[in-house]
Amino acid sequence: MIILGKDTSINVRKVLWTCAEIGVSYQLKPSSGTDVQHLNPHAMVPVVVDGGEVLWESNTICRYLASKHARHDLLPAQPMARAHVEKWMDWQATELNTAWRYAFMALVRGSAAHTDLTTIAASIRDWNRLMQLLDAQLSHTGRWVAGDNFTLADIVLGLAFNRWLSTPMERPALPALSAWAQLLGERPGWLLHGANGTP
Known part of the structure; x- marks a missing residue:
């Protein structure tokens, strides 16, 4: 299997951790994106190129890998249990990513197109609000995002959590997130691709 991308990319790191x-x-082949437009x-x-087939979208690739290798611990086979994992994966890709994008581009990437202070502040507020929702979910489950077991939801949200911690901004103290971080710290994949100093 060939993975095209950079190991500094948050979305590539989801796949690498999976x-x-x-x-x-x-085999990881460095790519910035523009050179894969034909794929x-x-x-x-x-x-990802696997067996002559091409896949893109990081969360879809993670689902594919878990399904291909029958890792029902990461992505359950039972429809409702699977849906509980996938709803958090979809929430990460839509709601959470939308919230953090402007603040991250301004505060970490230094983007000249993201300099409006009011919009930065609004992005930070939304980002922190959604992380509080994740904290409430973790407080409810008492362990992992979707319940008692580590799943793909923890991978995709773990990367988002690392980005939140790595961005220079004010953050509320969220105890369930802190406890979750301790659990993540026991997983070699997190240490390699999550808490590796890359936002």
Whole structure:
């Protein structure tokens, strides 16, 4: 299997962490996105080539890998249990990503297109509000995002959590998130691809 992308990309790291959990071997070929447009019309990474088939969208790739290798611990086979994992994965890709994007581009990337102070402040507020929702979910489950077991939801949200911690801004103290971080710290894949100093 070939993974096209950079190991500094948050979305590529989701796939790399999933591979680490499953024990999948792969070849990582550095790519910035524009050079994979013939494979992904959106010119974004990661792109996976496996058995002659091409996949893009990081959360979809993670689902594919868990399904291919029958890792029902990461993505349950039972429909309702699976839906509980996937709803948090979808929430990460839609609600949470939308909230943090402006603040992250301004405060970490230093983007010249993201300099409006009011919009930065609004992005920080939304980001912190959603992280409080995640904290409430973790307080409810008492362990992992979707329940008693570590799943793909913890992988995709773990990367988002790392980005939240790495961005220079005010953050509320969220005890359930802190306890979750301790659990994540026991997983080699998190240490390699999550808490690796890259936002």
